[in-house]
Amino acid sequence: MTLLSVDHVDARYGDFQALFDVSLAVREGETLAVIGANGAGKSTLLKTIAGLLRPARGEVTFNGQAVGALPAHRRVAMGISMAPEGRRLFPSLTVEDNLLVGAYSGRSGPWNVAAVCRLFPLVAERRSRLAARLSGGEQQAVAIGRALMSNPRLLLLDEVSLGLAPVVVEQLYAALPQIAASGTTVLLVEQDVRQALRVADRIQCLLEGRTVLEGTAGSLTREQIAAAYFGV
Amino acid sequence: MVVTNAFVQGILLGGLYALFACGLSLMFGVMRVVNLAHGDLSIMAAFGALALVDSLHLAPFVTLLIVVPAMAVLGYLVQRGVLQRSLHVSALAPLLVTFGISIILQNGLQEVFSADNRALNIGSLATASLRITNQLSVGWFSLLVFGVGVTVLVALQLFLSRTSTGRAMRATSDDQEAAQLMGIDNRHIYSLATAIAFATVSVAGIFLGMRTSFTPTAGPALLIFAFEAVIIGGLGSLWGTLLGGIALGVAQTVGAQVFSPAYGILTGHLVFLAVLALRPQGFLPKAVTV
Amino acid sequence: MTADGISVDTAHTLAASTIHRRGRPVGVTAGAGFILVALLAVLPYVASRVTTYDLVELYTLGVLGTMWNLMAGYGGMVSIGQQAFVGAGAYAVVWFTNNNGVNPFLGVPIAAAVCAVLALPTSYLVFRLAGGYFAIGTWVVAEVAKLFTTQVRSLGKGSGVSLQKMSHIDPTLRNRLVYWMALGVLTLAIAATYVVMRARLGLALRAVRDAPTAASTLGVKVQRSKRFVYVAAAAGFGAAGALTSLHTLRVEPDSAYSVQLTAYMIFIVVIGGMGSIEGPIVGAIIFWELQRELASLGEWYLIILGTVAVVVTLYVRNGVWGLVSRGRLHAFPVGYTLGGGPRESGRPRGSRKGEDERPDDNAGNLKGVVQ
Numbered sequence: 001m002t003l004l005s006v007d008h009v010d011a012r013y014g015d016f017q018a019l020f021d022v023s024l025a026v027r028e029g030e031t032l033a034v035i036g037a038n039g040a041g042k043s044t045l046l047k048t049i050a051g052l053l054r055p056a057r058g059e060v061t062f063n064g065q066a067v068g069a070l071p072a073h074r075r076v077a078m079g080i081s082m083a084p085e086g087r088r089l090f091p092s093l094t095v096e097d098n099l100l101v102g103a104y105s106g107r108s109g110p111w112n113v114a115a116v117c118r119l120f121p122l123v124a125e126r127r128s129r130l131a132a133r134l135s136g137g138e139q140q141a142v143a144i145g146r147a148l149m150s151n152p153r154l155l156l157l158d159e160v161s162l163g164l165a166p167v168v169v170e171q172l173y174a175a176l177p178q179i180a181a182s183g184t185t186v187l188l189v190e191q192d193v194r195q196a197l198r199v200a201d202r203i204q205c206l207l208e209g210r211t212v213l214e215g216t217a218g219s220l221t222r223e224q225i226a227a228a229y230f231g232v
Numbered sequence: 233m234v235v236t237n238a239f240v241q242g243i244l245l246g247g248l249y250a251l252f253a254c255g256l257s258l259m260f261g262v263m264r265v266v267n268l269a270h271g272d273l274s275i276m277a278a279f280g281a282l283a284l285v286d287s288l289h290l291a292p293f294v295t296l297l298i299v300v301p302a303m304a305v306l307g308y309l310v311q312r313g314v315l316q317r318s319l320h321v322s323a324l325a326p327l328l329v330t331f332g333i334s335i336i337l338q339n340g341l342q343e344v345f346s347a348d349n350r351a352l353n354i355g356s357l358a359t360a361s362l363r364i365t366n367q368l369s370v371g372w373f374s375l376l377v378f379g380v381g382v383t384v385l386v387a388l389q390l391f392l393s394r395t396s397t398g399r400a401m402r403a404t405s406d407d408q409e410a411a412q413l414m415g416i417d418n419r420h421i422y423s424l425a426t427a428i429a430f431a432t433v434s435v436a437g438i439f440l441g442m443r444t445s446f447t448p449t450a451g452p453a454l455l456i457f458a459f460e461a462v463i464i465g466g467l468g469s470l471w472g473t474l475l476g477g478i479a480l481g482v483a484q485t486v487g488a489q490v491f492s493p494a495y496g497i498l499t500g501h502l503v504f505l506a507v508l509a510l511r512p513q514g515f516l517p518k519a520v521t522v
Numbered sequence: 523m524t525a526d527g528i529s530v531d532t533a534h535t536l537a538a539s540t541i542h543r544r545g546r547p548v549g550v551t552a553g554a555g556f557i558l559v560a561l562l563a564v565l566p567y568v569a570s571r572v573t574t575y576d577l578v579e580l581y582t583l584g585v586l587g588t589m590w591n592l593m594a595g596y597g598g599m600v601s602i603g604q605q606a607f608v609g610a611g612a613y614a615v616v617w618f619t620n621n622n623g624v625n626p627f628l629g630v631p632i633a634a635a636v637c638a639v640l641a642l643p644t645s646y647l648v649f650r651l652a653g654g655y656f657a658i659g660t661w662v663v664a665e666v667a668k669l670f671t672t673q674v675r676s677l678g679k680g681s682g683v684s685l686q687k688m689s690h691i692d693p694t695l696r697n698r699l700v701y702w703m704a705l706g707v708l709t710l711a712i713a714a715t716y717v718v719m720r721a722r723l724g725l726a727l728r729a730v731r732d733a734p735t736a737a738s739t740l741g742v743k744v745q746r747s748k749r750f751v752y753v754a755a756a757a758g759f760g761a762a763g764a765l766t767s768l769h770t771l772r773v774e775p776d777s778a779y780s781v782q783l784t785a786y787m788i789f790i791v792v793i794g795g796m797g798s799i800e801g802p803i804v805g806a807i808i809f810w811e812l813q814r815e816l817a818s819l820g821e822w823y824l825i826i827l828g829t830v831a832v833v834v835t836l837y838v839r840n841g842v843w844g845l846v847s848r849g850r851l852h853a854f855p856v857g858y859t860l861g862g863g864p865r866e867s868g869r870p871r872g873s874r875k876g877e878d879e880r881p882d883d884n885a886g887n888l889k890g891v892v893q
Contacts, residue, residue, distance in 0.1 A: 050413060076415030088410040090403045101403045104396060105415030150415060266654020268602070317836050327600050327654050328792055328835045335785055335828035339821040452781060456665065459658040463651075498669045501662055505647060508659070512650040 003028040003185050004049065004080075004154055009058035011041070011048050011209075018044040020209045021058075026154070031176070031186040033200035033217075035193050037229060041209040042189040043085050046158050049187070050082040051075045062154070076105045081152035085159045087139040091132035095123060095142050098131050102149030109151025110182050116145035119175050137168035144172065148179065155179065157188040161195060173199050193225060207231045235489060237368055242485035244374040246461075246478030247381030248443070251436040252454055253461040253473045254385055255429030261468055262405045262425040265315065265326045269334040270458060272451030273430055274437025276337055277303055279345055279448070281352055281438045292352040292442055300434045307430025311423040319422075334451065341448035352441040377439050382474065384432055389470050401425060453497075460504040466514025475515055479503065551716070551853070559709050566698045574701050578769050580810045581704035582762050586783065587790035587802030588711045589758035595797035596719060597751040598731035600653075602784045603660025606644075606667040607637040607756040609779035611763025613677055616773055620685050621676055630703055630764040637760025641753045649745065649752075661781065668779035682774030685767060700768050707761045714754070715799055723747060785824070792831045795841025800853045804843045 004026040011019040018041045026032045036042050047053040049060055051072030060068045067075055081102075089098050099113050117124035120141040126134060131142065140160055147155055161169040169192065176199045180186060190196040196203065197217050205213040205228040213220070213228035226232075256270045267273075280302070281295035290298075314333075318325040354373065361369045392398040404411040404421045411418060440446060440454070457480060465476025480500050487499025507514065566574045586608070593599045611633035618624040618632050644663055651659040672680045688696060718724055726747050729737035738744045767773050786809065794805020809827075816823040834841060 052409060052412065071417075072412040073415050073417045076413065082413050084410060084413060088407055090406040090410065092406050093399070093402055097399055097402075100396070101399050101411075101414050101416075104400055146414070260654065264653070266657065268654070268657070314832070314836070321836060321839060323653070324594060324598075324600050324796075325835050327657055328788060329832050331602065331785070331788060332828040332832035332835070336825050336832075339824040339828070343821045343825070452661075456658065456662055459655065460662065463655065463659075498666065501666045501669070504662060505666070508647055508650055 001028050002026070003063060004187065005061045006045070006049065007059045007061070009045075009048060009055040009060065011044050011053055012056050013044075013053075017056075018209050019048070019055075022206070022209070022211055023058075024204055024211070024214075026185055026187055028153070028185050029180070029183065030201045031180055031188070031199060032202050032204065033196035034187070034189045034204045034206060035191070035196050035225075035229065036206035037191065039208070040206040042206055043158055044209075045206070046082060046085075046156050046187070046189055050080060050084075050156055076150055076152075077107070079107065079151075079153035080156065081147040081150045081154070082156035083140075083143040083147040083158060083160070085162065087136070087143040089131035089134070089139050089142055089146070091130070093131055094128050095131055095134070096127045098142055098146050099123075099149050102146035105150045107151040111148040111151050113149075116148060119148075119178060120145055136164050137172070140164060140168075140172055144175070144179075148184075152184060154185045154187060157186065159189055159191065161190060161192040169195060193229065197225075205229055234367075235486060238485045238489035239482055240368065240370055241374065242482030243478050244370065244378040244481070245485060246474070246481030247378030248436060248439060248477070249457050249461045249480050250474040250477030251377075251381040251384055251432060251439070252458040253465075253477055254388060254470060255432040255436075256455075256458045257462045257467070257470070257473050258388070258425050258432075259429045260462075262401055263315075263319070263422050265319070266330070267429065268327060268330040268455065269337055269451070270330075270429070270433060271453065271455030272334045272337040272341075273303070274433045274440065274454055275446055275448065275451045276341060277434035277437035278352065278441035278446055279341055279350070280434075281441060282345075282350055285352065292354055292438070295352075296435065296438055299438060300431050303434040304427040304431040307427040308423045310430075311426035312419065315426065316419055316422065338449050338451060345448060347447055347449070349445040349447055350441075351445040352438065354442045358442070373443065377443065380435065380439065381477075384435065385470050385474055388428070388432070392470075397421075397424065457500070460500060462514075464504060464507045464514055466517035469516045472514055472516035479515075552713075555709075555713070559705065562705055563702060566701050571694060571697055574697055575769075576814075578701055578704045578765065580806060581701075581708040582765050582769070583786065583790060583806040583810055584708045584803055585704075585711045585758055585762045585765070586787045587794065587806045588708075588715055588799070589755045589762070590784075590787035591791045591796060591799075591802045592715050592758070593751055593755045595791065595801070596715075596724070596727050596731065597748055597755075598727075599748060599752065600657050601660040602657045602781065602788075603662070603664035604755070604759050604787065605779050605781060605783040606660070606664035607641065607759035608763035608766070608783055609664070609671065609775070610637050610640060610667060611760030612767040612773045612778045613671055613763075614760065615764045615767040616677055616683055616685065620683070620687050623687070626685075626688055626691075626768060627699060627703060629768065630707065630761050633764035634757040634761040637763075638753050638757040641756030642749075644756075645749050645752045649748070661784075664779055664781070668775050671779070672775045678773070678775075680775060682772060685771045685773070688768065688771055700765070703768070704765050707758075707765060711758050711761075712799060712803070718754075719799070723750065727751065785827075789827050789831050791841075793834050793841055795843035797840070798843055798847075800847070801841050801843040804846075805841065808842065 002025050006022060006024045009019055009022050010017065022041070022045060024032070024034070034042050034045060044053065048055050051067070051070060051074070055068055058068075059066055062075070062078060062080060065078070067078065070078075090101065093101065096113065099116055103112070117127075122138055123141055123145055126138060131139065134142065144157065144160070147157075160172055164172075173195050176186065188196065188200070200217050202216050203214065203220060203225070204211060205225065207228065208231070212231070213224065252271075252274065256267060259265050259267050277299050280299045281292060284290050284295045284298060285292055314329060315326060318329045357373050360372045362372055362375065363369045392402055400411065400414070400416045401421055401424065403414065404416055404418050408418045411421075461476040461480050462473055463476065464479050465472030465474065480503070483503040484496045484500040488496030491499065565577070590601075590604060593601055593604070614633035614636045615626070615629040619626045619629045624632065648656060648659045648663060671677055677683060719727075726737065726743075729740070730744050730747055734744050763778065766778075790805035790809045791802050792805070793808055794803065795801025812827070813823075816826065819826075838845060
């Protein structure tokens with residue numbers, strides 16, 4: 001079934017329009033990657049889905065319900081969870097406290113602190129460290145773990161690779177199959193096309209706020225993707 | 233030895249100041265709002281207790297059970313109804329709104345209760361003292377207030393560090409947008425923080441009313457003491473607030489003893505200004521700043 | 523539209539746009555102001571002594587409001603301790619004229635200078651704080667100032683002092699002289715604010731007020747700009763305090779250093795309208811009138827005022843002046859607009875606009891960005 005659908009959404013920041021008539025649909029259980037260059041509107045799209053931004057036009061439907069008017073904190077209770085751009089861990093809280101905050105909505109499911117620690121062993125080692133004292137890659141792992149703690153049906157991952165070394169990014173994405181296996185639908189946003197292609201079932205490419213390409217990961221050629229990505 | 237006595241009195245007074253300060257510090261930490269009506273709220277609570285004593289002949293300590301929860305509810309509603317809106321208007325708006333509330337409270341209380349000095353009578357407890365040595369004795373009431381202050385601070389600290397809501401409050405204070413992504417309703421968190429602030433400052437106000445006489449316009453001076461305690465101790469740390477309160481209490485009482493009673497408060501101000509000039513982050517600032 | 527097409531259009535738009543000062547040039551405003559001031563200056567010869575006496579209070583309130591607005595509305599610094607300088611100015615007059623025989627009317631500029639000098643080191647202390655804590659910090663400074671002043675015997679200690687030297691001057695003449703001084707200080711305060719705001723400093727201040735980090739990366743000296751405003755406003759407050767001394771001939775520490783003064787300043791600016799020069803003037807007039815009408819209500823007067831201030835802050839962002847002018851009327855225009863460029867209705871691109879024409883609606887869209 002279609003878990004999430006975004007229909008003809010416009011989004012703006014004040015006078016600046018970031019999304020133009022964007023639509024997408026994610027089926028339950030699949031992994032969709034939205035790719036595009038800087039400023040393409042990918043993070044704006046995720047913010048609109050998560051509830052940090054209201055669409056100026058169009059509708060966001062989750063699990064059959066229109067959620068466009070719902071504030072972000074209510075969408076978490078429904079099963080949408082996001083690891084935001086730039087990690088945004090709570091710096092004065094320990095890693096463990098960060099994870100526990102992730103469970104605030106009280107949704108039940110397979111994910112808890114122990115499960116996250118099994119997924120990312122480095123998290124287990126740093127449980128009592130203050131979040132501000134972690135490296136970028138460690139923070140990203142905690143951020144993903146924190147988002148999982150609410151046992152979401154839909155996990156939004158915003159630019160996991162941002163500012164991280166390729167080796168670290170590989171390790172992080174290596175955990176994705178396990179996440180998908182637990183039944184979570186994943187919508188990830190990435191500038192790193194290679195990584196996105198490796199983990200996603202389907203791809204959608206944005207350019208300056210508009211969809212320019214979509215299709216299954218296997219059916220699109222490198223040339224097609226590059227052309228859409230760079231707008232040539 | 234007289235100075236030692238003053239020193240001890242100052243420490244005990246510091247407990248009361250810390251009780252005043254923790255609400256101000258919490259509201260600032262969570263919402264970045266400085267409540268300029270903070271002191272006036274404590275006086276409002278004291279007058280509320282007084283009204284209950286006069287009309288229902290309750291013992292002053294019993295009024296705590298009624299006034300404190302009532303003030304907590306009031307705090308929740310005021311935040312939800314008035315302060316929340318001011319957060320979106322501009323950065324200056326909360327200051328202007330709380331200042332307006334301060335003026336309304338002072339003059340409203342004056343209208344209802346007149347400008348006379350009033351006090352909450354606790355009978356012999358006011359003067360009963362514990363003799364420690366030949367030259368050193370401490371009042372039982374002062375000890376009680378200090379104990380209450382420390383207990384409230386410890387409880388608040390435990391609330392923030394161990395409970396789910398307390399964690400949510402700390403998270404909101406760090407990054408309120410990311411907190412929303414965790415399912416935290418930040419309007420609710422802000423209102424809770426305000427409720428706690430109103431409650432703790434009410435306790436402080438009622439104990440102040442038992443300790444000394446008060447008038448409707450006594451609020452602003454208490455705001456200043458609370459603020460000085462927070463700055464001396466260091467922003468963002470409850471233990472810092474306790475330390476700051478003690479430092480201020482000691483400065484005031486020792487200053488009054490060594491120089492003259494008129495100089496007590498001035499000494500406190502000067503210590504505050506010195507900390508501001510020499511160590512502006514206070515003595516125990518929060519380890520991590522956002 | 524291809525990516526290329528969009529960027530070419532934008533480049534044309536920007537090239538055709540020019541930045542104009544909002545509204546009429548300085549000369550026109552100055553001329554009109556000069557006429558108004560001249561009319562007001564003649565007033566003591568035609569009006570009663572009571573009116574002249576009362577107007578001094580209005581002008582003083584105008585100064586207080588304009589200066590507080592300079593700090594808060596333009597400088598972004600909310601202070602509740604400016605009464606420190608009002609009191610210092612009042613006592614400076616006592617010290618110099620009453621105790622040391624200086625001409626009373628030199629007292630006003632001297633008081634202003636004294637306050638500026640005192641404000642400079644104070645700024646280094648209070649600037650260590652920000653926002654609400656800055657506000658209370660300024661209040662502590664005011665309390666300390668009061669406590670120190672009340673220790674000085676020659677300033678009357680706690681019970682205040684009367685300016686005996688002034689009582690030798692003929693009352694009518696004294697009244698008029700104080701009136702002209704007050705009018706002069708108010709005119710100077712408004713003119714200085716207007717000139718500063720139209721200059722680079724004004725633009726810098728508004729940038730600092732809105733986005734300090736961004737402003738500093740653009741080269742705006744944030745601290746220095748704010749310090750300038752703090753010191754200049756202190757001089758203004760000092761002058762206002764001096765005027766009050768000369769006006770009432772009596773200075774008492776509890777009223778000279780009263781936080782009530784800050785309450786008045788805040789009400790005047792909030793109700794009149796923060797962030798514009800006209801706002802505090804409108805606010806002072808409203809406040810002055812209300813004070814006369816409602817004085818008999820005692821505490822209720824302040825309760826009403828406090829409630830109005832809260833409501834206005836929350837619901838009527840730009841005060842009475844904001845309501846009346848809707849951002850379009852300007853007695854003292856200090857903003858900028860973008861002119862030229864294409865209009866939505868299809869007017870030819872690149873058409874030039876005259877210096878003094880009203881900006882078109884297209885430019886109005888950017889008002890929030892530039893004003």
